[in-house]
Amino acid sequence: MINETVAVIWALLIATGIFLYVCMDGFDLGVGILFPWLRDREDRDTAVNTVAPVWDGNETWLVLGGGGLFAVFPLAYAVILPALYMPLIVMLLALIFRGVAFEMRFRAETPKQRLWWDRAFSGGSMVATFCQGIALGALVQGIEVEERAYAGGWWDWVSGFSVLTGLALMAGYGLLGACWLIWKTEGALQDRGRELARWLGSLTLGFILVVSLVMPFLQPEFRARWFDFPAILLALPVPVLVVLLAWRFYRALDESEEAARKRPGPVPPRQVLWHDGVPFFCALGLFLLSYIGLGISMWPMIVPPEITIWEAAAPESTQVFILVGAAVLIPIILAYTGYVYWLFRGKVQAGQGYH
Amino acid sequence: MLWDAFPSALDMARFQFAFTVTFHFLFPAFTIGLASYLAVLEGLWLWTKREVYLDLFRYWVKVFAVNFAMGVVSGIVMSYQFGTNWSAFSDRTGPVLGPLLGYEVLTAFFLEAGFLGVMLFGLGRVGKGLHFLATCLVAIGTLISGFWILSANSWMQTPSGYSIGPDGRFLPEDWWAIIFNPSFPLRYLHTITGTFLTTALIVGAVGAWHLLRNGANERARVMFSMAMWMTAAVAPAQLVFGDLQGLWALHYQPQKVAAMEGHWETQRGAPLILFGMPDMEREETRMSLEIPRLGSLILRHDWDGEIQGLKEFPPDQRPTNVPLVFWSFRIMVAAGLLMIALGFVSLWLRWRGTLYRTDWFLRWAVGMGPSGLIAVTFGWITTEAGRQPFTVYGLMRTADSVSPIAAPAVATSLALFIVVYFIVFGAGIWYLFRLFRHPPEAHETGAEAEPPIRTAGITPAPSVGRDRRHGAHPEPAE
Numbered sequence: 001m002i003n004e005t006v007a008v009i010w011a012l013l014i015a016t017g018i019f020l021y022v023c024m025d026g027f028d029l030g031v032g033i034l035f036p037w038l039r040d041r042e043d044r045d046t047a048v049n050t051v052a053p054v055w056d057g058n059e060t061w062l063v064l065g066g067g068g069l070f071a072v073f074p075l076a077y078a079v080i081l082p083a084l085y086m087p088l089i090v091m092l093l094a095l096i097f098r099g100v101a102f103e104m105r106f107r108a109e110t111p112k113q114r115l116w117w118d119r120a121f122s123g124g125s126m127v128a129t130f131c132q133g134i135a136l137g138a139l140v141q142g143i144e145v146e147e148r149a150y151a152g153g154w155w156d157w158v159s160g161f162s163v164l165t166g167l168a169l170m171a172g173y174g175l176l177g178a179c180w181l182i183w184k185t186e187g188a189l190q191d192r193g194r195e196l197a198r199w200l201g202s203l204t205l206g207f208i209l210v211v212s213l214v215m216p217f218l219q220p221e222f223r224a225r226w227f228d229f230p231a232i233l234l235a236l237p238v239p240v241l242v243v244l245l246a247w248r249f250y251r252a253l254d255e256s257e258e259a260a261r262k263r264p265g266p267v268p269p270r271q272v273l274w275h276d277g278v279p280f281f282c283a284l285g286l287f288l289l290s291y292i293g294l295g296i297s298m299w300p301m302i303v304p305p306e307i308t309i310w311e312a313a314a315p316e317s318t319q320v321f322i323l324v325g326a327a328v329l330i331p332i333i334l335a336y337t338g339y340v341y342w343l344f345r346g347k348v349q350a351g352q353g354y355h
Numbered sequence: 356m357l358w359d360a361f362p363s364a365l366d367m368a369r370f371q372f373a374f375t376v377t378f379h380f381l382f383p384a385f386t387i388g389l390a391s392y393l394a395v396l397e398g399l400w401l402w403t404k405r406e407v408y409l410d411l412f413r414y415w416v417k418v419f420a421v422n423f424a425m426g427v428v429s430g431i432v433m434s435y436q437f438g439t440n441w442s443a444f445s446d447r448t449g450p451v452l453g454p455l456l457g458y459e460v461l462t463a464f465f466l467e468a469g470f471l472g473v474m475l476f477g478l479g480r481v482g483k484g485l486h487f488l489a490t491c492l493v494a495i496g497t498l499i500s501g502f503w504i505l506s507a508n509s510w511m512q513t514p515s516g517y518s519i520g521p522d523g524r525f526l527p528e529d530w531w532a533i534i535f536n537p538s539f540p541l542r543y544l545h546t547i548t549g550t551f552l553t554t555a556l557i558v559g560a561v562g563a564w565h566l567l568r569n570g571a572n573e574r575a576r577v578m579f580s581m582a583m584w585m586t587a588a589v590a591p592a593q594l595v596f597g598d599l600q601g602l603w604a605l606h607y608q609p610q611k612v613a614a615m616e617g618h619w620e621t622q623r624g625a626p627l628i629l630f631g632m633p634d635m636e637r638e639e640t641r642m643s644l645e646i647p648r649l650g651s652l653i654l655r656h657d658w659d660g661e662i663q664g665l666k667e668f669p670p671d672q673r674p675t676n677v678p679l680v681f682w683s684f685r686i687m688v689a690a691g692l693l694m695i696a697l698g699f700v701s702l703w704l705r706w707r708g709t710l711y712r713t714d715w716f717l718r719w720a721v722g723m724g725p726s727g728l729i730a731v732t733f734g735w736i737t738t739e740a741g742r743q744p745f746t747v748y749g750l751m752r753t754a755d756s757v758s759p760i761a762a763p764a765v766a767t768s769l770a771l772f773i774v775v776y777f778i779v780f781g782a783g784i785w786y787l788f789r790l791f792r793h794p795p796e797a798h799e800t801g802a803e804a805e806p807p808i809r810t811a812g813i814t815p816a817p818s819v820g821r822d823r824r825h826g827a828h829p830e831p832a833e
Binding site for chain 1: 420421423424425427428429430431432434435437438439440442443445446448449450451452453454456457458459460461462464465466467468469470471472473475476477480481520522524526527528530758759760761763764767768771772775776779780782783786789
């Protein structure tokens with residue numbers, strides 16, 4: 001019984017960790033995805049500088065996702081990772097390109113070199129995002145398992161649905177990136193961010209709709225969750241909230257635009273304009289609702305359609321041993337992560353002395 | 356069949372892991388020592404108020420940023436590769452090893468990544484004391500990270516504190532015994548010392564290189580002097596730690612030590628084989644150059660001590676590549692002996708007062724730059740290849756640990772890893788050399804003079820005009 005409860009706690013913790021990863025690396029990958037639409041060099045520099053002090057920490061949540069799964073649900077780790085072999089490997093390689101390009105694009109010695117690092121940064125962000133989306137789609141779709149091991153081939157992850165989720169995540173991260181730029185920049189770059197956020201918002205909402213329509217037909221269990229009484233009572237608020245949030249999102253964009261128009265001059269350093277942050281938090285809300293919708297479909301499966309969180313769970317002593325540490329450390333981590341974000345708060349001005 | 360000509364999926368998965376982990380470890384091997392060095396430099400600056408330490412901090416923090424980024428992204432690969440390529444291993448050992456890696460993330464990675472931003476961009480944005488704290492936390496983070504990952508590795512070498520469940524899984528029984536397994540404390544000491552030496556030798560080489568160009572550069576003198584003190588003090592200590600670790604290995608992994616020594620027959624008063632060709636088919640070490648009895652003296656601390664040879668063990672319990680273990684070990688030891696010599700000579704030259712202007716010595720120090728990385732890499736190859744054919748020593752075979760991934764998939768990923776690593780990290784390392792080539796200057800611009808700091812609005816304006824991010828070169832006009 002204790003073990004079962006601990007497994008549930010851990011499932012929620014890991015789900016939270018993955019969600020935090022999606023929120024945080026989502027916007028910094030998103031900034032990379034938007035590069036083709038940010039042609040101006042100074043804009044690109046400013047955009048990268050908005051995430052420079054925090055991207056390392058953001059990516060650490062991805063390591064926590066992998067490490068946490070290995071520790072607490074080793075069976076899930078041992079089945080999911082081989083099943084998603086190619087998308088995961090390509091994602092890791094794309095993150096390498098992107099991470100190194102991050103450091104290197106400022107150090108390029110010729111415009112041509114810089115262009116190549118920009119391409120590595122942008123391409124790496126896009127490919128990593130697309131692969132994460134594919135991995136998600138392939139997992140939701142179901143993984144073939146025999147005797148505690150992955151039993152499918154190395155191309156099983158390819159499907160219309162996984163490509164759909166891949167594209168959906170690109171739109172979603174792009175949206176987060178655009179909203180982040182609205183919050184962290186001003187002037188022409190902020191206008192560009194708003195423009196991008198408008199159509200990426202529509203695109204993301206369209207993807208949410210299509211994925212939601214397809215999902216129930218992937219597995220009978222999913223269908224039961226969404227269409228059978230009384231489960232529908234739990235599930236119904238999710239789409240309703242999505243609609244409300246979408247409305248709030250577009251209003252927030254208008255408000256931010258108006259505030260920018262009225263502003264007489266540059267925003268003082270370190271001043272946080274919360275109204276510019278509302279679109280970002282609305283976009284995060286859309287992510288959260290989609291994530292909860294996904295959770296409603298999958299619960300209590302960790303590897304659909306075969307393995308539940310209890311079947312995948314590590315023995316109790318393992319789960320408790322690391323839970324003790326997590327209970328102490330995660331609040332500390334959140335505190336100092338929050339502190340670092342606070343330290344680098346406010347608008348990032350375009351660099352001087354560049355030309 | 357076409358695929359018959361290719362190596363097996365298992366061999367390619369092994370090679371992929373070896374390739375990615377070897378490449379990865381080059382970065383932390385330098386990062387761990389460099390983080391502590393930066394903490395020392397900043398501490399000295401705050402304590403003595405001498406600008407030269409701040410200049411050196413700023414010089415090396417730029418190197419640190421690039422190196423750290425490469426370590427992070429190549430490290431994420433490692434945390435996933437256990438699952439992608441070694442899923443059977445992960446399933447069985449997850450309950451024991453998973454929490455060690457989980458604690459590494461929770462106690463170290465977040466700490467490093469969180470405060471790295473403050474360390475790189477925060478000077479001027481936070482107080483000096485707080486910035487120093489951030490630098491120290493990053494340094495401590497690297498040491499904690501090493502603690503957990505080496506504990507996990509050591510458990511694979513000397514498993515303890517576990518039981519085996521009916522389904523073959525390793526189940527934790529005693530976490531203290533798991534974390535502080537027999538080979539861990541010395542391995543930790545030996546490895547961390549190795550990273551300090553690695554850093555000292557790179558810093559020393561860069562200092563020496565600039566002294567050869569301009570012997571009056573005070574910052575180059577200071578870094579070279581610090582590096583040589585470190586080498587002189589620590590290289591001999593490392594020999595002792597290595598010897599102690601060898602004694603432990605002899606107790607827990609006699610096959611590995613036999614392969615390192617090239618001993619096939621069990622004998623009393625065994626010789627020390629300096630060089631030779633271990634021949635696995637003939638089960639002997641050919642053309643060996645030996646010093647009688649010295650092997651027994653080193654390993655047993657007794658002229659007549661008995662040393663077990665490889666033939667004592669059935670062939671399927673012996674390391675699968677004896678020459679690799681044998682030669683890697685010799686390369687590590689040779690590099691270590693050269694470091695000790697460098698340290699002693701530096702003391703002598705220092706005593707004579709010619710440390711900064713003895714050209715042949717400066718050139719030697721430049722040449723020794725990569726020796727720390729070489730020693731650390733080959734030391735790891737020795738201990739990991741020597742652990743074969745097991746992943747968990749004596750309990751789980753490498754062949755039973757691998758994922759059910761088809762050979763073409765592993766071949767594809769391996770090819771991608773090789774291409775991407777050489778391009779990306781090649782470019783990164785090339786850039787590190789560009790940084791090294793630049794002499795450390797007075798009023799060195801640091802990472803904190805970079806664009807993001809301008810949001811603070813408190814950057815001293817004069818420093819803004821000439822710098823470009825991390826670099827002190829003027830930006831070429833577009």
